[in-house]
Amino acid sequence: MKLKDGFITYNTGEENLLVATGEAGKSFNGIVRNNETAAFIAELLKNEITEDEIVNKILETYKVDEKTARNDVNKLLNIFRKEGFLE
Numbered sequence: 679m680k681l682k683d684g685f686i687t688y689n690t691g692e693e694n695l696l697v698a699t700g701e702a703g704k705s706f707n708g709i710v711r712n713n714e715t716a717a718f719i720a721e722l723l724k725n726e727i728t729e730d731e732i733v734n735k736i737l738e739t740y741k742v743d744e745k746t747a748r749n750d751v752n753k754l755l756n757i758f759r760k761e762g763f764l765e
Contacts, residue, residue: 679723679726679727679728679729679755679764679765680723680724680725680726680727680764680765681720681723681724681758681763681764681765682702682762682763682764682765683700683701683702684698684699684700684701684702684703685697685698685699685702685706685763686699687712687717687720687721687724689717693711694711694712694713694714694716694717694720695709695710695711695712696709696710696712696717696720696763697709697710705762706761706762706763710761715736715740715750716754718735718736718739719732719736719751719754719755722735723758723763723764729751729752729755732751732755733747733748733751736750736751
């Protein structure tokens, strides 16, 4: 899975944003403000990646147990799917 074309990530220095541009902007009007972990996942989703690979990257980067990481990744990916951000 990966972010659909037209969804870009942007860090303002204070906020981590996910923005729809071009064709993606026709189906999603708005800006998503992400926390640090969601922004990390959004960056990973710029390239094809599996849910298990995302969980492993979270475990390598953050001090969190696998169950929590898996649950949190699953929740965020479900939101991204529902909103149409993923291919």
